[in-house]
Amino acid sequence: MGKDGTSGAQGNAVRDVPEVAACGNARGAGAGARQGTVSHLEGEGTQKEQRQENQATWALAVESGAVLCDEEEDIMAILQAQNEEIAAKKKLAKQKEKARRSRPKNQNKGVEGDGKLSMLKSLKNKYNLNMLGLLETKKEVITKYEVARLWGSSTAGWEFVESAGMAGGLLLIWDEGVFQVDQRYKGERWLCVEGVLTKTNFRCAFCLVYGAHGREAKREVWEELSYVAGLCQIPFCFLGDFNEILQVEDRKGATSLMASSEEFKEWVRDMQLIDLPLTDRKYTWFRGRSCSRIDRVMVNVEWTEVFPDIRIKGVPRGLSDHCPVIMELTRVTGPPRPFRSLDAWFTHEGFLRMVKDEWRSLGEAQFPCKLRALAIQLRQWHKDNFRDMDKRLVRFEEELTKLDNSVSDGVYDGTTEARRKALVSFCSKWYIRKEMHWKQMSRSKHAANMDRNTRYFHNIALARRRNNRIDALI
Template sequence: MKPKIITWNVRGLNDRNKRLRIKSLLRMWKGDVVCFQETKMRFIDRKIVRSVWGCLYVGWTYLASLGASGGVLLMWDKRVVELIEECIGEFSVATRFKNVVDGWEWAFVGSYGPNVDRDRRRLWEELAGLYSLWDVPWCMGGDFNTIRFPSERLGHCQNSLAMEEFREFIFDLDLMDLPLVGGEYTWSNGRVWSRLDRFLVSPAWETQYPEVSQKRLARVSSDHFPILLDCGGIHRWHRYFKFENMWLIADGFVERVRAWWTTYKFMGTPSYILASKLKVLKQDLKKWNLEVFGHIDNQKFALLEELQELEDKELLGDNSEEMLLRKGMVIANLERVLLSEEISWRKKSRALWLKEGDRCT
């Protein structure tokens, strides 16, 4: 079992529409463990968790924000990992997991680093203490709010004490800072680019998953890029055919299926005829689903690809008014598509739930 872990400084989860956009992205990224930093929420319950991640089997724990500052939310799919133990610190949320499939035990800590040097030293002490708490392979992820080397910030940057202390922390714990795929930096305010977010893993983790890598994902609704830890060539099972509840909400769906069914002509035993008709119906449903519902995914992927291209241009120094205007339009269109997609899913699920509820009463 090779988990996929996502870390992202979301810069607040209070806005309902923002949570819906994030939920749509998580559905696309298919993570098994998700860690958000800077939630800016003092209290998080199941309702909030379900509004941001649609997984029915979600487990979660969180570090409350201090007023409207900070906060960490850690979520996991209970079908993939089992929680053994947890620890909430001043800057982090740590969990000890056991893989459901193979029973392998490991620990994860998601952290949000302070931007004051003396406070950041307390973060290193806290993470070092957690590291010694559980004698298992470790994975650390989050927004550490500092860089390791001057090269991790675009432009002129000198070595600093904060960088030296971060490097010393990584060296003392014998952690591995994996290369970042998909871009050099993880945060930007439009003028400054820095690599503030990352995963760090222990040698035992790398031994278990020798193909592990971290990848920068598309940036939407935050000035931080999400980071995906891919534990190496995840081989998902063949995508099997399944009936989608949302099809029942489409206009004329039942009539369409009835019309298809009457055109299927087969000879043989009743069971053979039924199986043959269902096989052909499956192919017709796949084609129809792509035509009716697939266009939203096409828009989403096209916008994400264009956004990545515009981010690369901006990084290379193209700050023309035309480019920035286009980037703003792409982000707005992408957020609209993500929100529309999630609202559509919610409406269809709600409508079907009410319909099925009526049948049960």
């Protein structure tokens, strides 16, 4: 009985449907006829009442001397036309409302349309996501029930930006056990949440962005994002669809950057954001023959200092024309780094002498063997002379502070000024070495002249290291 009985029950249900529908239509036809008669009578009554109201208004106007008697026909015609126009508008509004109510629900192409809800739930479970950002939800209102249905539990935190009818809309959901939110900010095309990552006690902000299409509208979005980042004053992460590219290679067939792309690139530089590289695919948006990388994740310097191995990857786009982008904060260890010569070594007075002495001491050994042996000595020399550059600078600056305090207390002799000049010279030398080191590691194309922003170069270097890492061979 198990399978056969079930199939039989379903078959009976299907066969019974036309009969029920037919009875319903028959009853509906009778009800419709009665409703049509009532509506017709109500329409005649309404028109009669309007004529009576018009005549009463006219009599009052004549009695008060506001109009002359020969204007009666013209004014009555105007009032009648106005009444007919109002009635036509009401009828059209009723027809639109009826069409809207009868529209099938599966025409919705937002979060819940065409199997996308199932796809999102599968994505969340497969990659064990702690935060999920959705664009173009096409929903003016999102309820707690809908969020729980998508996330799989009722313990998630969430915030949304309503759509404009069937266009736009943003939704950000997070695991409250992982990220505790205490501030929320909204714009028409962006959504920002500020809080603390509980595992590391790291205070930060996530901003979900849906870029505009027009150049002026894009400028407004960039200005708003700059303002909210300045308002928070904490490590920031921008993620989403920016509707813009940063370089020519981000769009198939492009030969130059448009003016809006140049402005976007300049905004990224001004904000000192690091665009996390997408290593497993070239483009994130596809439509016909067009494809671009307009979906990205960008973080500021403070973020990469806490998560130096942060990286992103794209996953199959499924039912969407955008590839979902996943950000991972897990630490990944790599193979030993190859030996490299550093420009900062040549600023050390004893470097070249040490190299000559070590090379001569290796005698008549083969050239590759001598190179390997020299590399070992150089690594040790680097540790002895260039390790902990920051600590060396702090020590020199502390000595300068002590010297200044002694002078403030009236202690000054013939060696004081010489010591101060020597300490200032040491500080200057180590600042230059540190800057040369990180500038070489970052290979920054934007820094024509050296400055003291070694922190920026440091994080560019870390971004390059993440980009060069090979995670898998297929």
